[in-house]
Amino acid sequence: MFFVVLAFFIPSAYADKAAQTRQKLEQVQQQILATQTQLKKTSSDHQAIEKSLKDTDQAIGQVTKRLRQTEQKLTDIKQRITALEAQQKELEQIKQQQLKMLTGQIKSAYQIGQHDYLKMMLNQNSPAKLERVLTYYQYLNKARIKEVEKLKLTVVALEKNKQVLTEAQLEFAKLLDTQKNKQTELVKLKQAQKQNLAQLANIIKTDQQQLAALKQDESALSQALKALAEAVEALPKQTNFSGLGQVKGRLLWPTKGRVRDYFGKRKSGELRWKGVVINASAGQVVNNIYAGQVIFSDWLNGYGLVLVVEHGDGYMSLYGHNQALLKDVGDTVHAGEPIALVGQSGGQATPNLYFEIRYQGKPLDPTKWCH
Structure with missing residues (x-):
């Protein structure tokens, strides 16, 4: 019983420790950022431009990060679409093969039917021959039913695959649209960054x-x-x-x-x-x-x-x-x-x-x- 409790306790304790470490590091980070503002002894104009530069830099960072995530998702969806299209093609081929086989079986059943199934059985004088005819008819019927069931499953799989493929294509189009919007936003932010740099250069003119x-x-x-x-020294390892x-x-x-x-x-x-x-x-x-x-x-x-x-x-x-x-x-x-x-x-x-x-x-x- 002790070992079972320990197995559940260790991951939980590790997760708690990781959460505490993250929280303490975030607190230190916030303190550093607050201290930075206090240490900076510059004119109000300089501070305003640096604040604008910081906001722009951070906005560029967020947009770029989202763009990278979108690109990774687009790559994943492209791979999914390629795999689904290949699967669709394969299922279509299986469907055609099953239809061909079923058509052959129906044709055989039709040809036998022309000889009158009941008459053929009554004309069999030998019990052995009669048994063979019955067995053949049963086999043919079972095979036909089996092929019909297989075909049904293939048709269902085709429809499901088609639906998933359509959803993936719609998601791809939506992400592509999001990416274009983010790229436009990034261009505007970079222009703002350039303006901030020019303003900063006007304030910090001398070498001193x-x-x-x-x-x-x-x-x-x-x-x-x-x-x-x-x-870091004070944190639990x-x-x-x-x-x-x-x-x-x-x-x-x-x-x-x-x-x-x-x-x-x-x-x-x-x-x-x-x-x-x-x-x-x-x-x-x-x-x-x-x-x-x-x-x-x-x-x-x-x-x-x-x-x-x-x-x-x-x-x-x-x-x-x-x-x-x-x-x-x-x-x-x-x-x-x-x-x-x-x-x-x-x-x-x-x-x-x-x-x-x-x-x-x-x-x-x-x-x-x-x-």
């Missing part, structure tokens, strides 16, 4: 203003990552992620593209890059570099739509400037799993991915960790 903004954004990010690290220490130099890059800005390169003034910037196409998939848990998935000043993964043993990876975030706080992610799409959120003129690896809060050079 740019440096001040970058310093604030970098400071806010460091504080956010510190708060996340402290939160669900899965013992091994960290990145054993896979140094063997990690895959999160996306394909040319590295534009390298770790340690001068960013502005005395500021240097704490990660790398990879030029890539908008909408290109961003993959998680190693197993871990999503501990942040939202918008941050200067970095746009950001996703942070905790890999255990003090290691974290950060992915910024995304167009859409495909994972939520608390999600467990595997190596190579799609987690975001490349974009230009956070005030970027061109699409790229900002990528960092940190150990106990200290930034590491990704080129020494990724293959």
Whole structure:
């Protein structure tokens, strides 16, 4: 009895722990977002434009995510339609074969009928011959009934298949219409994003203003990552992620593209890059570099739509400037799993991915960790 109770208790306890972890991480995320607003010391015009930029970036993220989901559904439905059409063709062939066989049996019965079934039986002097005639008639009748039943089943299957096929085609058309509307919405949002960037450029004109903004954004990010690290330490451990220490130099890059800005390169003034910037196409998939848990998935000043993964043993990876975030706080992610799409959120003129690896809060050079 003890083992039965334990079997039901373990999944329930694990689910409760996962829910608690997700809730605590979401609370920390909300605190970070609230702190970001307080840390940003800029003019009211600047704040208004950044608020507009944030709203636009997040709207683009949501629309892009829905578009991706719609595309996946469209692919699934296309495959279903292809399979249903093949099944329809196969059932039609079976129906024609069954009709042909039944036609032959009816023809045989008709020809026998012309000889007068009753007269043929009365003319049989031999009991053995009479038995054979009766057996033949019974066999022919049973075979005919069997073929009729088979044909009925085939006709029903054909109708059902046809109905499912029609429903799938209607769903496909509806999704296609939704996709077109979302694409139109995305074009408008990207135009708004472009206008926000132009307005932001008009406000941050001098190098000094740019440096001040970058310093604030970098400071806010460091504080956010510190708060996340402290939160992770306080959380109950669900899965013992091994960290990145054993896979140094063997990690895959999160996306394909040319590295534009390298770790340690001068960013502005005395500021240097704490990660790398990879030029890539908008909408290109961003993959998680190693197993871990999503501990942040939202918008941050200067970095746009950001996703942070905790890999255990003090290691974290950060992915910024995304167009859409495909994972939520608390999600467990595997190596190579799609987690975001490349974009230009956070005030970027061109699409790229900002990528960092940190150990106990200290930034590491990704080129020494990724293959």
